């Protein structure tokens with residue numbers, strides 16, 4: 001760009017050399033700056049066609065963006081959010097028909113629920129009377145309030161369906177077999193936590209639906225053997241409505257203010273934190289156990305008898 | 320036919336997940352079984368042709384010499400994940416814009432909801448209350464389901480079928496799991512949602528949910544049929560019947576389990592603890608369908624009556 005101007009006289013021309021004076025000189029200068037800026041703007045626009053070559057992009061992603069396998073691998077491994085993935089996977093494992101994507105969708109729904117859940121917390125007080133009013137207010141007056149609440153509700157329902165389907169596919173593909181036994185157990189805990197998350201949230205609007213659902217649910221705790229006042233052997237251990245396991249769950253003998261507060265804390269803090277910890281372990285184990293279990297080559301009966309240690313039992317350590 | 324009632328139940332926003340379940344579960348069951356059968360055909364082919372078994376890549380997916388076994392996660396996996404996230408978000412958005420989450424009247428302990436239903440995903444347990452006392456349906460059974468799921472990897476001694484869909488190599492495991500999951504859990508959820516009306520009465524689809532509906536059904540306990548009136552007599556009698564039940568159903572489970580020649584070998588590999596755990600969970604699971612049957616066929620409520628609990 002600079003060369004274009006090399007022909008023009010230097011700006012600081014000595015005053016004795018006759019040159020344009022006053023307004024004309026200023027206009028000239030403006031014109032000059034103008035051409036320079038237009039040139040620069042064109043250049044910037046041109047660079048937008050390849051944003052991955054810009055200094056800003058490079059400062060964020062640190063890795064060359066091209067189709068070499070090195071860059072592709074580094075792009076995943078050096079990214080804090082993506083590095084849970086290996087850099088390469090079994091070519092058939094990306095097929096939808098093997099995993100149905102259910103584990104990933106379940107996790108995504110958990111993220112959506114955390115996001116919408118935190119937003120809901122801005123509008124919600126876990127106290128009798130106020131809780132219900134907050135929900136009514138949210139549904140009628142808060143901008144996008146009903147969208148927010150609906151998304152939280154429906155994502156929760158969807159998450160239960162996807163976690164069931166995920167378990168179903170893991171079973172059907174025999175993915176709990178060696179060396180993934182323990183990750184299946186972690187999964188079962190996650191299943192229980194998912195159901196409990198949904199259940200504790202049910203009470204929070206403090207409406208008839210939640211109240212009676214939780215009443216029905218916790219009434220069963222009365223019948224806990226040994227620990228419930230109506231359960232087998234409960235009276236033998238001096239269980240009463242005021243000291244049994246149901247009392248501990250509700251913080252009282254009826255579903256009331258204490259139960260609402262307990263449900264709130266379980267729902268918004270305790271269970272999400274516990275579930276996150278288990279998810280971290282779950283994903284970590286998927287990696288450590290050699291990635292997704294398949295689609296693996298089929299094994300024949302006679303081979304399974306012959307080989308003491310089966311070929312697929314050896315985990316392919318990726319790191 | 321009360322179409323209005325039927326529509327009211329199926330279109331209730333909170334029942335949408337169950338409607339979705341009714342569509343999704345059969346779809347994915349079919350989707351999995353279809354792949355299982357395709358793999359089974361491949362297995363049969365390879366078993367018949369040992370030479371082919373040595374060279375075949377052993378998957379039903381296409382394969383060409385020279386293809387690398389692995390592909391980069393970026394872009395081949397990540398683009399699918401991003402796409403899935405977008406699709407799920409769009410579904411949620413549309414669902415949330417069209418249907419409002421239910422909000423009933425303010426909670427009122429003095430005004431009982433009829434029917435008072437647990438959240439839909441626990442309706443299986445609530446449905447079990449018809450056949451078992453709360454300590455069993457609400458506490459023991461859920462705990463056994465959780466523990467039973469956890470022990471699955473440790474009692475399934477069959478090394479085949481890890482990492483691919485198959486029916487032929489895992490018939491027993493797949494049929495028992497599907498029976499428990501599809502019939503004893505999901506079907507109960509569907510019944511609890513669509514069939515159970517006020518008073519937890521059975522209403523066929525299209526029947527009006529009449530809260531005054533009464534069923535005059537006299538249930539009896541098994542000891543009554545044998546004219547046993549003394550409570551200790553009932554206790555001992557019930558214990559004997561339960562013993563007989565576990566012996567017989569254990570025998571049936573064993574026969575089914577060792578039906579195939581392959582499973583006879585799996586059985587030979589199993590430890591005592593593995594075997595007895597499997598037997599325990601399966602025979603207890605079968606208590607539910609058995610109790611459903613004897614309730615509806617013979618109107619029998621309890622098998623075992625004791626001073627502390629009834630079963």
Ligand code: HEM
Pocket residue numbers: 099101102103104105106107110163166167170173175176180183184185186187188190191194279282286291292293294468
């Ligand atoms: C909050 C709940 C859960 C989340 C977010 C989750 C997430 C995931 C993800 C993302 C994967 C990678 C493969 C895939 O997408 O299928 C996976 C794999 C796995 N999950 Fe889960 N999962 C959950 C619950 C469960 C449950 C309930 C079970 C079983 C009872 C389970 C057992 C497994 C096993 C064994 C694997 C390894 C599968 C393989 O290698 O093919 N998970 N999970």
